[in-house]
Amino acid sequence: MMKKQEPPLEELPPWLDEPSEWFKYLCRSCNYTEWVQDIVVYGFPPEKPKGTPVLDCRECGGELAHPPSEPVILSKTDPNVVP
Numbered sequence: 001m002m003k004k005q006e007p008p009l010e011e012l013p014p015w016l017d018e019p020s021e022w023f024k025y026l027c028r029s030c031n032y033t034e035w036v037q038d039i040v041v042y043g044f045p046p047e048k049p050k051g052t053p054v055l056d057c058r059e060c061g062g063e064l065a066h067p068p069s070e071p072v073i074l075s076k077t078d079p080n081v082v083p
């Protein structure tokens, strides 16, 4: 009986190797800024059609929003964590 050939192991499934979109969010009340990952942004209803949702600022509890003038970047790692 022949030994069954194992498929080659991949380091990561391809979907985990895709970069995420990160939205630059700014608080409307204080100077807090944060990069918010796409799965969070798309997990809440947008403020306007095709817009982005407003989140709670973790510093002051105010409105954390992504103005269209602010950048969206692609990154595989959390841009909030600077090594």
Ligand SMILES: [Zn+2]
Binding pocket: 027, 028, 029, 030, 031, 032, 057, 058, 059, 060, 061, 062, 063
């Ligand atoms: Zn704030």
